[in-house]
Amino acid sequence: MLTRQTTIKRPVEVKGVGLHTxxxxxxxxxxxxxxxxxxxxxxxxxxxxxxxxxxxxxxVSYATTLVRRGVMISTVEHLLSALAGCGVDNVLxxxxxxxxxxxxGSALPFVEMIEAAGKVILDAPRYYLRVRKVLSVEEGxxxxxLSPHTTFSVSGTIDFPHPLIGRQTLTVTLDEPTYSxxxxxxxxxxxxxxxxxxxxxxxxxxxSLENAIVLDGERILNPEGLRFADEFVxxxxxxxxxxxxxxxxxxxxxxxxxxxxxxxNTTAVRKLLSDPQAWELTxxxxxxxxxxxxxxxxxxxxxxxxxxxxxxxxxWLMAFKSSSMT
Numbered sequence: 436m437l438t439r440q441t442t443i444k445r446p447v448e449v450k451g452v453g454l455h456t457x458x459x460x461x462x463x464x465x466x467x468x469x470x471x472x473x474x475x476x477x478x479x480x481x482x483x484x485x486x487x488x489x490x491x492x493x494x495v496s497y498a499t500t501l502v503r504r505g506v507m508i509s510t511v512e513h514l515l516s517a518l519a520g521c522g523v524d525n526v527l528x529x530x531x532x533x534x535x536x537x538x539x540g541s542a543l544p545f546v547e548m549i550e551a552a553g554k555v556i557l558d559a560p561r562y563y564l565r566v567r568k569v570l571s572v573e574e575g576x577x578x579x580x581l582s583p584h585t586t587f588s589v590s591g592t593i594d595f596p597h598p599l600i601g602r603q604t605l606t607v608t609l610d611e612p613t614y615s616x617x618x619x620x621x622x623x624x625x626x627x628x629x630x631x632x633x634x635x636x637x638x639x640x641x642x643s644l645e646n647a648i649v650l651d652g653e654r655i656l657n658p659e660g661l662r663f664a665d666e667f668v669x670x671x672x673x674x675x676x677x678x679x680x681x682x683x684x685x686x687x688x689x690x691x692x693x694x695x696x697x698x699x700n701t702t703a704v705r706k707l708l709s710d711p712q713a714w715e716l717t718x719x720x721x722x723x724x725x726x727x728x729x730x731x732x733x734x735x736x737x738x739x740x741x742x743x744x745x746x747x748x749x750x751w752l753m754a755f756k757s758s759s760m761t
Contacts, residue, residue, distance in 0.1 A: 438719045440561045442466045442525040444553035451536025454510055457640030460532040464548060467525040469559030472683055473518060475508045479531045487515060489681050492701050497638055499678055499697045509534040516677030517545035520614030540622035540646040542673055546615050562716045565725055566688030570713050572703045577694040579703045584689035591672040591692045598653060603668035620662050621669035624648035675700050
């Protein structure tokens with residue numbers, strides 16, 4: 436595991452359409468200094484910035500959406516998942532519309548962007564959020580439990596009454612190669628019977644067989660079929676990793692999720708942060724083992740900090756323990 440923070444080496448960009456809006460969008464990943472975190476920048480709205488933090492989470496029914504002062508960034512989970520899976524701590528995401536492009540429906544195109552950009556190790560310690568006690572959230576038959584662990588381990592289970600899905604479970608310990616190979620290629624999925632209703636709700640206007648797995652009563656409509664026999668649960672784990680990235684730090688803990696979804700995932704994030712005894716920030720020593728907890732990060736030098744985001748991230752880290760999130 437990394438002991439220093441990272442960013443990307445050079446800007447990279449992609450164009451696509453939003454899954455729900457169907458609107459064309461240009462997205463650019465840019466290097467950022469230590470302590471910036473993940474920050475979205477609406478270039479169509481005077482470069483208005485929205486940090487990827489729990490307090491900005493708004494709508495989570497069919498995608499994770501961030502809102503700050505009425506400005507929205509929607510469907511952020513696949514990109515956040517790729518950044519977390521690839522170990523990128525600091526990046527400025529320039530985007531000229533309100534929804535992250537869906538691309539092929541997985542996180543793989545974003546992983547390929549990050550690989551093309553390259554990564555840089557920054558001269559600043561990396562802070563991990565370590566789970567200190569067992570904590571659970573439940574919503575009907577859905578449940579997510581966080582437990583102490585020395586690595587980031589995820590176990591996800593789904594159960595759909597469809598002959599090609601049924602009950603699937605995936606357990607994985609996350610590192611960059613495992614994420615890129617086993618999780619990132621898994622695509623979002625939906626059911627043909629739901630398409631008309633969702634479109635009446637103003638959703639999935641950009642959806643197609645090019646960016647989602649679509650199932651009817653007995654078969655998959657995509658000509659190329661599945662990338663994994665259990666692609667469905669892999670994608671749910673992909674989404675879960677993206678939602679947990681809103682914590683703002685790589686996680687040290689075991690996650691066990693039964694029927695996870697964006698609402699359950701983000702509720703777990705808020706519940707974890709609301710309990711000061713349930714977590715701590717810690718650095719890793721040179722051997723990769725967790726050291727003592729820390730109260731605040733090193734001082735950010737003004738000449739290297741991103742003008743708005745870095746100062747916000749510093750106060751966010753320093754106030755982390757005292758914030759009460761409901």
